[in-house]
Amino acid sequence: MGEIIMGNIALTRYTRPTPVQKYAIPIIIGKRDLMACAQTGSGKTAAFLVPILSQIYLEGPGEALLAAKDIARFGRRKQYPLALVLAPTRELASQIHEESRKFAYRSRVRPCVVYGGADIGQQIRELERGCHLLVATPGRLVDMMERGKIGLEFTRFLVLDEADRMLDMGFEPQIRKIVEQDVMPVKGERQTLMFSATFPREIQMLARDFLEDYIFLAVGRVGSTSENITQKVVWVEEDDKRSFLLDLLNAAEVESLTLVFVETKRGADALEGFLYNEGYPSTSIHGDRSQRDREEALHHFRSGKCPILVATAVAARGLDISNVKHVINFDLPSDIEEYVHRIGRTGRVGNLGLATSFFNMKNSSLARDLMDLLVEAHQEVPTWLEGVAYGQQSRSGAWGGGGRGKRSGGGGAFGGRDYRTTHGPPGGGGRKGGPSPGGGSSRGGSGSFGFSDGGSYNRSRGSSVDWWDN
Structure with a gap:
């Protein structure tokens, strides 16, 4: 070359x-x-x-x-x-x-x-x-x-x-x-x-x-997702998400970086404020923040000054930040492709990573795709997730259906x-x-x-x- x-x-x-x-x-x-x-x-x-x-x-x-x-x-x-x-x-x-x-x-x-x-x-x-x-x-x-x-x-x-x-x-x-x-x-x-x-x-x-x-x-x-990423899906009601998040952060390794995804810009600001008041060094990134603020937030996250980054989908694609050991889906996305990109912020280039997702009935439409993805990546599938997925199947009458959140072409990939x-x-x-x-x-x-x-x-x-x- x-x-x-x-x-x-x-x-x-x-x-x-x-x-x-x-x-x-x-x-x-x-x-x-x-x-x-x-x-x-x-x-x-x-x-x-x-x-x-x-x-x-x-x-x-x-x-x-x-x-x-x-x-x-x-x-x-x-x-x-x-x-x-x-x-x-x-x-x-x-x-x-x-x-x-x-x-x-x-x-x-x-x-x-x-x-x-x-x-x-x-x-x-x-x-x-x-x-x-x-x-x-x-x-x-x-x-x-x-x-x-x-x-x-x-x-x-x-x-x-x-x-x-x-x-x-x-x-x-x-x-x-x-x-x-x-x-x-x-x-x-x-x-x-x-x-x-x-x-x-x-x-x-x-x-x-x-x-x-x-x-x-x-x-x-x-x-699909890398088998280097350990995926965990846990049932957490909306009112319990914040306390469950604190438990995960307390169990995190020192000097490791944690990326927390939420669905809305307002939710990102609110969660960052909550973590700050609880004494956790955190920052946030979303589409309404100025470019200078976004760059500063990423710099503080990369350097470890703020090892917790609360983000919307703006950070889900392409960003390559080393030492992100844990991705937490505080709010799950509406389609499986976005989920794949989000958890791909960890376990990059052969490294090991952990992805934890908070699931409740608000996310039931994602259940069957999420279950298929866990099976493909040889991850543990909770029995309750299978129940929600098959419940969705019986209500819709079939596995079929179109839309952005559905798997195109069927099959395993x-x-x-x-x-x-x-x-x-x-x-x-x-x-x-x-x-x-x-x-x-x-x-x-x-x-x-x-x-x-x-x-x-x-x-x-x-x-x-x-x-x-x-």
């Missing part, structure tokens, strides 16, 4: 690739579009940053450099990034940017990050110093483009991290504006990569609008199955049940890894010219 990348990999003390890196890197270097599913904490960020930066080092800035110089002659400063990484939250965008700086160390390639809630003037000044790889949240990126500070005409790589959430709910219109209504090269001319721990079927169908003849890569028990293997996508978008390079299974989750491919792929070596004068 080149001297710069290999040298920086050595400096980060990475000794061997994780499974998602092992299979994703040659696909990306082979210039194929990719939809990759892998468990939380499996190294997805490096899986796309390493091959993208490697190709940028090899191929050089090309026409983007000339365009930036031409527009600078008229007194305007506009950047034309070669790679764009979109992330759903400010914290995740900032974290990806920090990782990209590691792999761009001692090179002429400059990563930048833009996200809402921070000083836009400072971000513009950072951009004007040069930007080859841009990490952004969709809203702030659209703002920067409208201000004429960023142009996507020469973007070769588009990455959607936590892509299912990016395309779900309120992000889709902004992404379509960025990808389809502006000047970005069309699919087939750019390389598009999507990464997440869960890819429900409906999101896969939506994603085909952005991908061209893509490979679907499923690593591990996709949509929801969100980790390529829907094209059983349903050819309308209007093309990949060959039905295509072959699997290397003989791997095309059904993700049933084995250790799987490919589904619309055709073969070839690695392009390119020239050995160093365009960056390193």
Whole structure:
């Protein structure tokens, strides 16, 4: 992959690739579009940053450099990034940017990050110093483009991290504006990569609008959870949650970090205030807090100054905080995918972790999915949970049903199955049940890894010219 990348990999003390890196890197270097599913904490960020930066080092800035110089002659400063990484939250965008700086160390390639809630003037000044790889949240990126500070005409790589959430709910219109209504090269001319721990079927169908003849890569028990995480589900009535939480915190190891998830912003503030009054050093993070407050809260949590972090779903995805030994679902989420992402904040990269969830009849709609997940991960299933799950089944009359909280495609690895293997996508978008390079299974989750491919792929070596004068 080149001297710069290999040298920086050595400096980060990475000794061997994780499974998602092992299979994703040659696909990306082979210039194929990719939809990759892998468990939380499996190294997805490096899986796309390493091959993208490697190709940028090899191929050089090309026409983007000339365009930036031409527009600078008229007194305007506009950047034309070669790679764009979109992330759903400010914290995740900032974290990806920090990782990209590691792999761009001692090179002429400059990563930048833009996200809402921070000083836009400072971000513009950072951009004007040069930007080859841009990490952004969709809203702030659209703002920067409208201000004429960023142009996507020469973007070769588009990455959607936590892509299912990016395309779900309120992000889709902004992404379509960025990808389809502006000047970005069309699919087939750019390389598009999507990464997440869960890819429900409906999101896969939506994603085909952005991908061209893509490979679907499923690593591990996709949509499931790591067996390194011990999952406990306990019956706790609403009025007893606070006292039960205090019991868990009193039993925690010294210097270990505990992440407590609640459903609402008001609930986060109220629980943080309660813990503070009880003498527990804690902080909170949610969408209504300013960016400065959120960064300060994460810093205090990471450093151990406040070893208890109360958070809403804003902290459920992508955040990589070492030494989180315990995740507590004070309030369980409404769908199982959110649960998977939440407890994935512990037990990362081979470490052991503990996840405790408070359950009562308010959460009965989650019972059957939660029971299935515990069975898949070889965890203990409380007998009362089985009773609630089967009670829900008898009331509904069947296991079936749709919706975001349901497992798409059935079977053991929801969100980790390529829907094209059983349903050819309308209007093309990949060959039905295509072959699997290397003989791997095309059904993700049933084995250790799987490919589904619309055709073969070839690695392009390119020239050995160093365009960056390193």
